Amino acid sequence: MNMTEIERALRELRLSGIADTLGTRVLQAQAAQQPFIETFAAMLQDELDRRQSRLIERRFKRCGLDERLTLADFDWRFNAKLPRSACFELHTLKFIAEGGNALIIGKPGTGKSHVAKAVVYQATLQGYDVRYVEADTEFARYGLASSQEQAALLKGWVEPDLLVLDDLFLARRIADVSAELLQAIVHQRYKLRRSIVITSNRVVQDWGKYLADATMATTILDRLMHRCAMLEFEGKSYRMKEAASRIAIASDSA
Numbered sequence: 387m388n389m390t391e392i393e394r395a396l397r398e399l400r401l402s403g404i405a406d407t408l409g410t411r412v413l414q415a416q417a418a419q420q421p422f423i424e425t426f427a428a429m430l431q432d433e434l435d436r437r438q439s440r441l442i443e444r445r446f447k448r449c450g451l452d453e454r455l456t457l458a459d460f461d462w463r464f465n466a467k468l469p470r471s472a473c474f475e476l477h478t479l480k481f482i483a484e485g486g487n488a489l490i491i492g493k494p495g496t497g498k499s500h501v502a503k504a505v506v507y508q509a510t511l512q513g514y515d516v517r518y519v520e521a522d523t524e525f526a527r528y529g530l531a532s533s534q535e536q537a538a539l540l541k542g543w544v545e546p547d548l549l550v551l552d553d554l555f556l557a558r559r560i561a562d563v564s565a566e567l568l569q570a571i572v573h574q575r576y577k578l579r580r581s582i583v584i585t586s587n588r589v590v591q592d593w594g595k596y597l598a599d600a601t602m603a604t605t606i607l608d609r610l611m612h613r614c615a616m617l618e619f620e621g622k623s624y625r626m627k628e629a630a631s632r633i634a635i636a637s638d639s640a
């Protein structure tokens with residue numbers, strides 16, 4: 387076989403990680419007079435690396451989030467009272483293995499969603515099946531779906547290792563169908579010991595009001611809080627800071 391034929395054979399065998407670096411590896415082997423086994427090992431590693439990064443990419447795509455946020459992007463000095471060590475503890479993902487939950491509750495713009503999204507990204511990197519859901523939007527979509535579609539949506543929110551419900555109760559009062567959905571998700575995941583992370587700017591004491599059903603709120607919170615990290619986000623809004631610096635830039639250039 388010549389090089390072209392070898393490359394074609396590699397692609398036919400779906401070994402594109404090897405195919406893509408073959409030219410370089412051949413040159414490297416010639417230049418360094420490398421033993422065959424060393425070159426072969428490097429080629430296998432290229433294929434393994436390619437498969438690993440594709441797998442991570444697929445997992446991230448499936449999680450439903452398009453931003454790759456990390457805690458490295460987070461400015462801890464902006465709000466001195468944030469529960470920094472609890473955020474890093476969450477980021478270790480130990481809670482997923484233990485079937486624990488987390489409630490990230492607090493003031494608007496303080497970074498609750500940012501931290502939750504960083505946990506989502508980290509969990510996809512670590513090989514977990516994760517689903518990120520903007521609660522109000524997705525719950526409204528569920529309300530409009532056929533019963534067959536609803537069953538499929540619910541399954542998609544019960545099965546993953548980690549479910550993140552972001553910005554729950556943004557709309558204050560949620561429809562009865564959404565309240566029942568939340569209950570179904572929490573009850574089913576609780577039975578299966580699968581983790582949920584919820585962010586909300588509504589304190590849990592008021593959830594009964596937003597669900598329009600105090601008993602339902604109790605049964606939901608009871609399960610959520612059984613094994614749960616509570617993270618309270620106090621402080622000022624980072625959005626205001628961003629808006630203020632935009633205004634400053636605009637007036638400087640005027």
Ligand SMILES: Nc1ncnc2c1ncn2[C@@H]1O[C@H](COP(=O)(O)OP(=O)(O)OP(=O)(O)O)[C@@H](O)[C@H]1O
Pocket residue numbers: 459460461462464465492493494495496497498499500501553585586587619624625
């Ligand atoms: N301390 C911070 N350092 C860097 N960026 C931050 C910080 N806090 C918030 N942000 C950024 O500010 C924006 C708003 O933050 P985020 O959406 O996480 O707030 P939130 O607490 O979820 O607010 P809400 O209750 O309104 O949903 C995001 O773009 C986020 O990345």
Ligand SMILES: [Mg+2]
Pocket residue numbers: 498499500552553585
């Ligand atoms: Mg948010």
